[in-house]
Amino acid sequence: MASPIKPGGTQARSALPLLDTDVLQSFVAIAETGSFTRAAQQVFRTPSALSMQIKRLEEMLGKSLFVRGARRVALTPEGELLLGYGRRLLRLNEETVAQFLAPALEGRVRFGTPDDVGTRILPDVLAQFARSHPAVEVDVTMGASLVLLSRLDEGELDLILVTADGDGELAGRGEAVHSEPLVWTCREGGAASQRTPIPLALANHGCVWRKTALSALDRAGLPYRIAYTSEHCAGQEAAMLADLAVAPFPASLVRPPLRRVGMEIGLPPLGDYQVRLIRRAACGPACDALAGHVTNRFMAGGRH
Template identity: 70%
Template sequence: MTAATLPNGNSALPLLDSDVLRTFVAIAECGSFTRAARQVFRTPSALSMQIKRLEETLGQALFVREARQVRLTPEGEILLGYGRRLLRLNEEAVTQFLSPSLEGRIGFGTTDDVGTRILPGVLGQFARSHPAVQVDVVVGSSREMLARLDAGDLDLVLVTAGNPGQEVRGEIVHSEALVWAGREGGIAAQRSPLPVALAHHGCAWRGMALDALDHAGMSYRIAYTCEHCAGHEAAMLADLAVSPFPLSLIRPPLRRIDASLLPPLGDYQLELVKRPGAGQASEALVGYVMDAFRKT
């Protein structure tokens, strides 16, 4: 832990060491000094000493130590956000000078639910690290994105896995619960037949929802059809229908429907597919996308 010095020679605030921050973040994400030690290739006692010095420097307890795990204190949760950002900035700065210069264009296709989840952060970080690479983003259905990849129009696509007739061609990068959602205080979930908002034929969410309703013997009607999440949100906000929706994307005034009212839907997955021979720039963007999902 070093300290900055003011022009008049007086000691200023201490500077957080990147190595100590990396240790702190590893422990927070692993929930264990032992598991974090394996990740950073040090002994648990060495990590413990680093954290003790960090806590003394900041004058705050950062972890609550329990029998088989550790958890963050409120102050530790605040530092975790700063630590991740500082490490990310450090990586970007080093990459800017030491990584091979990348140039060119990437065609990146994705579904709109992914775009609202990770794209702003991923594209912003990638642009800062590789300013000479142009990324053109296309948003559409999974089927359309894969077709454009095969035609050579796109280099990289992030799509929903498990659509009818769609084999797994890439790497599964994310799995999440698909749940029923509707408007807070709305009555659509109590109507019979149940009004549902769905995408067009060939969508995995549509198939999961209809299979669940059929197996439960529930009466339903497709009240609203749209390819995009924004359309489903509009139907739910108007209390015209309920819809299958990723749990992480539900925001007030929408809410998750009580699990006792409608049948469970299970998990859905996102698949990252690369065009063969897409090039180094695409490979670099793959790393940023996968890193973003690891942190969600």
Template identity: 75%
Template sequence: MTLPALSSQPGTLPLLDTDVLRTFVAIAESGSFTRAARQVFRTPSALSMQIKRLEETLGHPLFVREARQVRLTPEGEMLLSYGRRLLKLNEEAVSQFLAPSLEGTVRFGTPDDVGTRILPGVLTQFARTHPAVQVDVVVGRSTEIRRRMEEGELDLVLVTAGNQGQEAEHGEIVHTEPLVWACREGGVAPRRSPLPVSLANHGCAWRAMALTALDRAGISYRIAYTSEHCAGQEAAMLADLAVAPFPLSLVRAPLRKVDREASLPPLGDYQVVLIRREGIGAASEALAGHVVEVFRDMSH
């Protein structure tokens, strides 16, 4: 027996059922009724009936069923966005009453480029679910915040690492994306010789990846600018004074990815790694869960 997709009272709009929403999101994210059935502990036929009822009630098909997978229709993509938000709000509401009350302080370290992207979302969600926990944030280079964690000053840290970085062996990889060469749109820096490069200081994974790639390719370069923060690299690019290794997601106008005409070597992917200090408490583990969730949402 399957639960109704929606419930309603006469004269009112129907309400989406949380259980059916969870089923819908599981199918959308796994791309398969069979895989989703294992996640929600139901049979594929039961899931199919739930989705059919949901599609009938909403008046739109939500999935295109193909031989070995299913994919979302435009209406399904719209519902997926609402579904994730509704499930998250439901979790927050329930946690206010049922989750154990956490108190204390969590000391969290992050590089500036990573923190800028995730901290607003992480801190907002964490404050809603655990308002009694104080979060102290330290922003700095990966090597510095890792050292401070080893000395017991930080509980959780995010660090960046290349594909061959040893950091990944000590923590959980929460994000992977391409590192690319970037420059000013319409600029001439990529065509200069030796190539002017803007880099972070020693110890940065992006710096190591860029210099290794240039050396292997035999490209003549000069380090024109160095900075503690990626904002310094961006400033040099905006002024058309240098190119820089930059995450693809951060390359926005008036910056652009360097085209093939410059013959610069590929840089590969870099990773963001979450490292926990041994013996951290429940509050730190709860914040770690929020960090992982925010990166997972970014990847969808």
């Protein structure tokens, strides 16, 4: 029988195979955990079942996706490429199903976040949430974590993201959705890190970055002076770019011409900080839906 003819006279190509979302979930879990065993626990399958899924996926794509080490598996260049596509496909699948199965939501959610966190995730989160729940209005407030917590407790906000350390006022509130190192940062080739006492660019009182940095310097007995204070992390960044100060900064935000400094110039380690998601009690289904989008954004992005 003759091959089907497309309009215009060209023959139809053979259909490409379709990616299975269950297999993509397993692949993304392995990539993010670096382990077949840990990934198996996340997706409720056995490690051997995941191995078979990945073998069939590699055969279908004709590419090796993982380099298997003694303690950890790593992505090949082709695996890194697939990870980006896989995350987007899974998010799109979730949005599509939610559009048809989730009840229509209406109302308003008052959402608060520090600027350093909000500027990283809000564009994606708000765009996806608007597609899934177009009738919900989202009011965004940016501010310091302790101020946002006070406004939540007073009923002025429904949902907030805050930065926290392991033992502060915010440590036991809500759920941890992200964790990453806090590092000393300065301008590449600059002189600020060589000055004594060391000049610091810090956020306002109450910021966990400020508290962590000053506590670490005090424990190490290192002299410092607070040269610049800013409500927003953009102010700290400006002081560093001008080579006027050193600042505690999230590792994910350190980009050229900024660089990390530390032990090589005698600065103490700062450890990790958390981003915590806190909801007002009985804030409603629209708030819960937005909280889900925020959590998924951090899970999909891994470490920023």
